[in-house]
Amino acid sequence: MSWWDSMGETLGGVFDTVGNSAGDLWDAVVDSEVDRIKSSAPEENRPKQDAAQQPGGQPVPQGAIVPNHMLLYAGGGLLVVVLLLVMFSMMKGK
Secondary structure, three states: OHHHHHHHHHHHHHHHHHHHHHHHHHHHHHHHHHHHHHHOOHHHHOOOOOOOEOOOOOEOOOOOOOOOHHHHHHHHHHHHHHHHHHHHHHHHHO
């Protein structure tokens, strides 16, 4: 019985050591990931860019992208012409 007791004590010690080492390794991996995530904050790592300025120092106004109105009118007119052609061809077929 003493041989089994010593074997149990040895294996128990090995399992305790492995369990503690695995826990320490897990903590190190988690801490490493937390540090990596904290250091990857885009607002801290992105270089600060000043707004565009004119030579006198006034900021350049940033306007919205304005579509070409003539292109929109031409597209609308083409759509009306195609719809009229389809309508007349359907009436002619009756």
